[in-house]
Amino acid sequence: MTTHVWDYLPEFERERADILDAVDTVFRSGQLILGASVRGFEQEFAAYHGIKHCVALDNGTNAVTLALQSLGVGPGDEVITVANTAAPTVVAIDGAGATPVFVDVRPADYLMDTTQVAEAITPRTKAIVPVHLYGQCVDLAPLRALAAEHGLLIVEDCAQSHGARHHGEPAGTLGDAAAFSFYPTKVLGAYGDGGAVLTGSAEADRNLRRLRYYGMEHGYYVTEVPGHNSRLDEVQAEILRRKLRRLDDYIAARQRVARRYEEALADLAAPGGLELPAVSPGNNHVYYLYVLRHPQRETILERLREQDIALNVSYRWPVHLMSGFAHLGYAKGSLPVTERLAGQIFSLPMYPCLPTGLQDKVIGALRTVLGSL
Known part of the structure; x- marks a missing residue:
């Protein structure tokens, strides 16, 4: 599955x-x-x-x-x-x-x-x-x-x-x-x-x-x-x-999922390599998505697909470079951080009822792939 x-x-x-x-x-x-x-x-x-x-x-x-x-x-x-x-x-x-x-x-x-x-x-x-x-x-x-x-x-x-x-x-x-x-x-x-x-x-x-x-x-x-x-x-x-009425419970569950990811992947995080989500000062993060960053994203995603793990990229195409917004006149390179992120970010499974076994499967597969890069 x-x-x-x-x-x-x-x-x-x-x-x-x-x-x-x-x-x-x-x-x-x-x-x-x-x-x-x-x-x-x-x-x-x-x-x-x-x-x-x-x-x-x-x-x-x-x-x-x-x-x-x-x-x-x-x-x-x-x-x-x-x-x-x-x-x-x-x-x-x-x-x-x-x-x-x-x-x-x-x-x-x-x-x-x-x-x-x-x-x-x-x-x-x-x-x-x-x-x-x-x-x-x-x-x-x-x-x-x-x-x-x-x-x-x-x-x-x-x-x-x-x-x-x-x-x-x-x-x-x-x-x-x-x-x-x-x-x-x-x-x-x-x-x-x-x-x-x-x-x-x-x-x-x-x-x-x-x-x-x-x-x-x-x-x-x-x-x-x-x-x-x-x-x-x-x-x-x-x-x-x-x-x-259950929103606060959903948020708490998402935060628990996020903590498990952080605990399981923290030892692999390194500048220029895997980057975990950063919570900015004063923020209570509700983790709609759990977004990672890695310069070899496409290799990671391909190897995970081979193990039947399909992950999303939010967002692969910066809006200012979409052809439907070409009339706005933004050239490639005009938003360098946005464009760099578009080639590096990807999301892990995140929802309140995410089964622990599925989360463990993703963590294990991702650790294995990262260890082989």
Whole structure:
């Protein structure tokens, strides 16, 4: 049997009764769209973060797009972000009509290099989208200072950081708005697509509720600007309500898996060789992914495949070099750290119900391969 980086079936077997009860609850409710389950999840997800407003949406990509639009970001504006991220971050900025502008990431933790942001600001800059990558937070303090100085907005991309904290503050509560994805692999994952935006702004909340419903407030009448059909499904909302109660348990389980990896591989780590994940000061890392780095990655992956161990690379293709974004004008070499990482990083299996035996298999195989290089 091939070992993969993620598998929902062990968790489903453990939680099957609750998941099926969630489905039954919705089907018996008499309301399948924007009903009690969506409202309940919005209230509970906002309360978990200690923030006023949550608007549940159909996916994380639209969460970024609608968050930007709700704050007035659109055509003619520039949005600063990173290229070491999943393409949907940048697709979403483009979807809002804005122009993505990239800065590089730090070589230690792969997060936005906030020291480069000031130089990237132009008269057209309207917002910054820091990506809380792999399960830990960008330090937003310098970005908030820049935002205050230049009148900019901050929209956090929290697709990979549910429950993560920076100096005790939850990811998603430190900017003007925050976008979440509930894609099944996420720390808080649905059984299909889902997303949400958190914000402390009542105006942004009202805008988001219009934008997710065609631009309508009451009946079939578009009040201000056309919106989208971006509603979270009632079934997914009810499943997420149940799973939200277990989010801290999921995080603790992921952290246990991460500790076992670190204990098993620490003696092989060396500069210029295997690099383990670095947790930045003040961060509580929730390990959406457990990302390693090695200059001979392709050899490692090939030899592990021979042992039926299939690992992921997040991300093999930097967004700024994708042909779909060639119009932005970034040449190879323009983001050297991002480009170097793209050739060296890879992810080990990481999910709360990862069987110990499978983790041991991966550790043993990886140690053997590393020892032969």
